[in-house]
Amino acid sequence: MVAPALSWQHWGGDAGGTRFSPLEQITPANVDNLVRAWTYHTGDIESRPPAAFARTKFEATPLLVDDSLVFCTPFNEVVALDPGTGVQKWRFDPKVDTGRRPANRYACRGVAYWVDERAALDAACRSRLFMGTVDARLIALDARTGRRCPEFGTDGEVRIEVAKALLWPGEFQITSAPVVGRDVVVVGSSIGDNARVDAPEGVVRGFDARTGQPRWSFDPLIHDGITAGHANVWAPMSVDEDRGLVFLPTSSPSPDFFGGARPGDNRHSDSVVALRIETGALAWSFQTTHHDVWDYDLPAQPTLARLETGQGARDVVMQPTKQGFVFVLDRNTGAPIWPVEERAVPQGAVEGEQLLPTQPFPTHVPPLLPQHFASEDIFHAVPRVVDSSCDDQLGALRNDGLYTPPTTRGTLLYPMTGGGVNWGGAAFDPVRQILYANVSRAVHIVRLIPRDEADRMTPPRGVDFGLQRGAPFAVTRVVAMSRLGLLCNRPPWGEMVAVDLKAGKILWRATVGTTEDRAPLGLAFKWGTPLVNGVVVTGGLVFTGAMDAYLRALDAGTGEELWQGRLPAPGVANPMTYEWKGEQYLVIAAGGHSEAGTSLGDSVVAFRLARAGEAPSWWSRTIDRPGGRLSGGALVVTLVLAALAFSGWQWRVRGRRV
Template sequence: MRLWIAGIAVFAALCAGPAFAWEHWGGDAGGTRFSSHGQITPGNAPRLIEAWTFHTGDLVARTPQQIRRSKFEATPLFVEDSLIFCTPFNEVIALDPATGRARWRYDPGVPADLRPGNRWVCRGVTHWRDARATAGAACASRIVMGTNDARVVALDAKTGQPCSDFGKAGEVKLDPGAPLEYAGEFQVTSPPVVARDVMVVGSSFADNRRVDAPRGIVRAFDVRTGGARWTFDPLIRDGIEAGHANVWAPMTVDAERGLVFLPTSSPSPDFFGGKRPGDNKHANSVVALKIETGELAWTFQTVHHDVWDYDVPAQPTLARIDSGTGSRDVVIQATKMGFVFVLDRETGQPVWPVEERPVPQSGAPGESLSPTQPFPTHLPSLVPQQLDRTKPFGLTFWDRDACGEQLRMGRYDGLCTPPSTEGSVVFPMTGGGVNWGGVAYDPVRQILIANTSRAAHRITLIPRAQAQNYKPPSGADFGPQRGAPFAMTRALVASPFGMPCNPPPWGAMVAVDLKAGKVLWESSVGTTEDIAPLGLALNTGTPLVSGVLATAGGVIFTGAMDAYLRAFDAGSGKELWQGRLPVPGIANPMTYMLNGEQYVVIGAGGHSEAGTSIGDSIVAFRVPRDGEAPSLWSLYVDRPGGRLRAGAIVGGVMLATLMLTAVQILRRRRMGRAEAR
């Protein structure tokens, strides 16, 4: 029965349109991250093997300083019979999809000493074909990319050569619109989008530096010439003091309607809004613009007057759903709070009711909080909304007690607890819920699948008089927020071992039936193997900022903060397979068909902000061919639970060692107290 249902799903997906190709960062122009390829199924997924691995060479070619501040978040495109992606340093590389060998590469020469505010990162490139160009003409098919030093470059997709007719020698330099504190304060981290011959580019800024930060201008250009078309400032200012509200996350386009959908960020500074009273529209919003003119079509705000860094981090996903009253074209927007808003694509109105509910008040002196925030009523939150501070997590009683102290410190009034000088616990954390990886939507099963993170931050406001020479605690971020009465620190509420203090799972994949408005299943994703002391592998899940890949074969793929690509059953959420990677793959996986074989590919280069090891790999997997088979070791160890079983004895010894160490520390402390008496 199960195979029969899967066969119907595959047939329906294949009949829905032409053969799928991964031509956009989110799979298709709507960012659904769903592939109609169905060769890989729950039946054969446990047998997947590595097809090839490609190394960019960054570990050798880049400076140690660059490597220590890099994040490999790129998703390759499958266009012009090549896999094309960007490295964190904006080198564009085209690979042979059968072998993983490089066909061409282009380095735009971003200065090595730039020090980008949001680290070295490039989430992907964009492909565009010129319908007017003569077949075979140079740059008739082109790749466009934003860079860490705020340029847009255009390359011939077949050769990697700069397009001489675009801007100046193939590039356009973006004007920040205001003086920068340093060159790396302004960068582009997500791919542009293109429709109706217009290319739209967002931007990323170093956060929490100052009130008078640069504006988060969205810019549009002629994709052929690089000529400016229009600009849009998301934030309605009306005399308020604030900057940014920029679009750093990936955008989406509806070419038929001529709309571009922007996920906007919070105004600056993030954690104090006393100088920007009101809702701060159109920050923290889904904004629909007419792509040819930049004219506002509609907007929907997900957070009013944000002081939690709850910006809109995920690509808006375009889908056609059965809402219960008929089929509708919608925009699906997931948030850091774990909410999912479903909006009518024409009007921006919620498909299901959204309520304004009271939230905690009494912010810092001079603050002007919104009395209410929008809450979806039909769809459940993808993450818990409350933190039980009486239930800390720990590997031993020692670190559990330390976590208990951490959780009890400072203010916590539930969701939307405002930042404070005594320190406020913010849960979900500022990087919680759904992040830049976005969601996947299976149009056959009418199911949304998302990776989520569950952990807490402590946000502390530092009065200006104390901020001048303030030294933040170890592991905490510091933001001067110049021009505001407070600086700020932000730190993960974590144990002495660096693990989140709230109970796991710290990362989970969630499947939701949109029409029914219910969670179908939830699965923990990732272990502590590559992040815990001594490599102890605990099935806690890891924070998940990257997204998932859904396929017509009924298999979901994702990476995590440990070094494995995983496959899950789309129907049950059961983990089917683990494929070992050189380092963690904190990027969105993709898939393609070649010579009758389905490949699944992920960038495995680690993530400096997550504290993982750093690498420079793209890794591909496929079903074994005749005569090929996984090794006996991988069949045992790399199957779900296999490594946990294989490492049970080692893990037990490690845990016993940790407990004995904790006991010895406590004994020494007691002896010290006795001697003091």
């Protein structure tokens, strides 16, 4: 059993990643009384080289530990703040190289917290913070002072050794927080996509939490008879301390879009993998995508909870996917709680590919978003005579539905490789037994390029070009957009979805995000934005950021948007909540997302209910404004103007790089 978060000591609120808080001070009845409590700036805008800062994604979720609010910056600085005022208490800088060109940009989603119960109460490093870095180090700090723990590794750090020579220094990095259980700290990795077939292996490593000595390593990919790397764990992990299990969401083998050198299902890639945390021994594994050639790896933290199934309560693992599936598995065995069917999927791949004939489909819980794209789903913001570019692009592609294989002709991939649920994961309310998740809706155009042609071509600007060295094909991947710079699929482009898992029923959908921070004059068309970030559930409310600069509160029962809090930059991170000196706070990192082309910043922002004499101001408001309500010719003119702004919004959502 995993206890719900009271003070947010884990990246996902609790060790099982439910992102649920039992705090009830902030409710639908008073959410419109939220005010900004404080704002903290990391200083990265001024202190970092512009070229490096332009490659940042501020995705951190703070922890409340040892009377401090602790988080990491995109450059792996660890900062401790006073929870009530936002005043800095200490700061640690590991001095990462800002010239590495990390494949997945400068990002640090969080740190892990651990207490050494064997140490004296006043001993240095009795409570510790662990962080993985962009330059592949695992660092241990005293949680109270921010000083290195010298007995851990060498002067408080362990360097992760990669067996294979890197193509460039940034090919291998760590972006998600480690996890700790039974005195073992576990860390994954993030590896550059589509560079080569024989890529670095996706080894997950366990270290002694006191000394930093290696305890075990686990390569998710079985290499017998295949040539591939990856299957790494770049997304957050979960821990069941009582069972002594760590749960890994594994990624696809290399490269993402051609698997001719790796026949078979490529077990244990694209899987929920449960390991014995003390030894690294495999307990069980469940694969969600066989022989992945779509970059449909597992991007989200497995959520651990006790679920009413209709046949009694069971401890389960809930795993959302990019395809929009939610797999619900028994925590002891990995067996599906409800039937999962192997269904036939499109065949007819390029020469040398060896697709598998079926893929697993959950039968009880419906998909969180549509999984097929038809001509009527094309978004015509203006009449076709003005712009038919989406029809022209998409009509020429192979489109046989979910799992249509990549082709030299070009394949319509929907959901896209950054679609469905991403690294933000899902939240689960154990009281109401409801799952909440953000999803993104967009179309990818994936095209395989024959090797002789690829070796001569100049990579197209604005297109993700993967050489896939060692394969007979390179790959291009681009989000389908119109000539006006708008997504080719009909809105909404981002939604929050509430699911009754026991009933197997979608309860509601709510569009999240507007065009306000992109369109001229701040016009707020409620089309939604991609939502790679997660949510927090508390007091009958669900809070989320988006790729516009607002923190939002939705009614957990209905999905009605009740409140917006203005941010200095988009909060493309998971919000968190805690109680401090009798007041409940909501906090989110607001620094934007360079790959999505949003504005960038370096802020952490906290909200709380107004005290006596305080009142909400312009940046905090209930949802009663008519933003975006235009008609007729005014709408067409505005859309054309908005397109000029949207054309700068690159929407380059690249699978696991989100």
